[in-house]
Amino acid sequence: MSISYHASGVLTPGAHAFDSDRVTQRYHAFGSGPVCLVHPGGPGIHWEYLRMPALEEHLTMVYVEALGTGESGRLPTHPNGYTRERYSIALQRIIDHLGVPRVYLLGHSHGAFVAAYHAIHRPAGLAGVILYEGAPVTGPEHGAEAARRLQEFAAAHADRPELADVLAAFGAMQDISSxxxxxxxxxxxxxxxxxxxxxxxxxxxxxxxxxxxxxxxxLDALGKPEIIDDRADLPKMAVPALVIVGRFDIICGPRWAQELHDLIPGSRLAILENSGHLGHLEEPERFTDTVRDFVRSAQSEPAPRGGKPEGASR
Incomplete structure (x- = not known):
């Protein structure tokens, strides 16, 4: 995987920014080889935790500084309006800006929900999608499963005095406003x-x-929650897909990874047996090998069906 797209300057190592429909879009490029966009989780967690130096030896990793975070611009409706559709449009504008024929897209946690949406609705130009710690749904069903997994975690660590602080942090999620x-x-x-x-x-x-x-x-721009259920759309996904999950992930655990895998035609499933939600840090060698092998196999796949992506702009 010795491909290089650095000559144009848009993928030289370091930070880059451009105007994306009157909003500053910032991203960070490192490595060499086929291009892989990386969308962080949260929403709202900044990109640095997702840096993957081992993969940069095989791929040109483009870490997206998601809108509303860091030095990327904020929407006029901030902190509302950051729907998957809006993030997907931002991703497409980055892809257009890079000018690369085909790219891979890796989304972690909330970023996996964004990546799945993008692969379903804007597949043209995607060489493959990596859904890392994602799920097909949010809402009450997802919340109940997370609560069950959290109870298992609490039972396993009942002797830790720090457990109370962790549980208190989960309780505070409902009151976040800053x-x-x-x-x-x-x-x-x-x-x-x-x-x-x-x-x-x-x-x-x-x-x-x-x-x-x-x-x-x-919330969307009108203040309504964005409830996700991709179960009807995932069987229509037309790009190669890899699903990665940590065995001990309590938020988007193996149940959801298996469901994604079952719903997406021809997908691959990788379970990191000694990881939670951050397998790229917990098991970096296994994580790197899994993504690298997927890219190598996906390079032989035909381009996805579909014409000009919806909502694309140049």
């Missing part, structure tokens, strides 16, 4: 997102401290 509260909750719940946080806290505490976050409401 960047500061978003960051406090993200750092507060992190021990439950890693398979063995307290077994090697010296390793994971710096990851927790380095997190950055911005408050994104999860």
């Amino acid at each position: 960047d500061e509260q978003t960051l406090a909750v993200a750092r507060g719940v992190l021990p439950s997102y890693i398979a063995d946080y307290w077994g090697d806290e010296q390793r994971w505490a710096p990851v927790r401290d380095a997190l950055r976050a911005s408050y994104i409401s999860g």
Whole structure:
């Protein structure tokens, strides 16, 4: 995978920004080889936690600084209006800006919901999609499964005095209304997102401290929640797909990964047996090998069906 697209300057290593329909769109490019866009989770978690140096040895990784976070612009309706449709339009504008014939798209957590939506509705130009810790639905069903997994986590760590703080952070999710509260909750719940946080806290505490976050409401521009159910659309997905999940992920765990895999034609499923929600950090070698092998296989696949993507702009 020795392809290089750096000559144009839009993929030279480092930070880049351009005007995307009067909103600043920032991204960060590293590595060489086929281009892979990376959309972070949250919504509202900043991109740095998702840096994947090992994959940069095989791919040109383009880390998206999602709208409303970091130095990317905020919508006029901020903190509302950051729907999957809006994020998908932003992704398409990045793809158009890069000018690369085909790209891979990797979405983590909430970013996986965005990536699935983009692959369903704007498949043209996608060489493959990687749904990393995603799910086909949100809403009450997803919440009930997360609550069940959290109870299992609490039972397994009942002897830890720090458990109370983690559970309190989950309880505070319902009252978030600022960047500061978003960051406090993200750092507060992190021990439950890693398979063995307290077994090697010296390793994971710096990851927790380095997190950055911005408050994104999860509401559309009219203040209504965006409830997701992709079950009817996923069987129509026409691009190669890889689903990755950590065995101990409590938010978007194996149940949802299996369902995504069952619904998406020809998809691959990879379960990281010693990971929670952050397998690219917990099992970096296995994660890297899984994505690299998927890209190699997907390169032999024909281009996805479909014409000019909906909502594309240049």
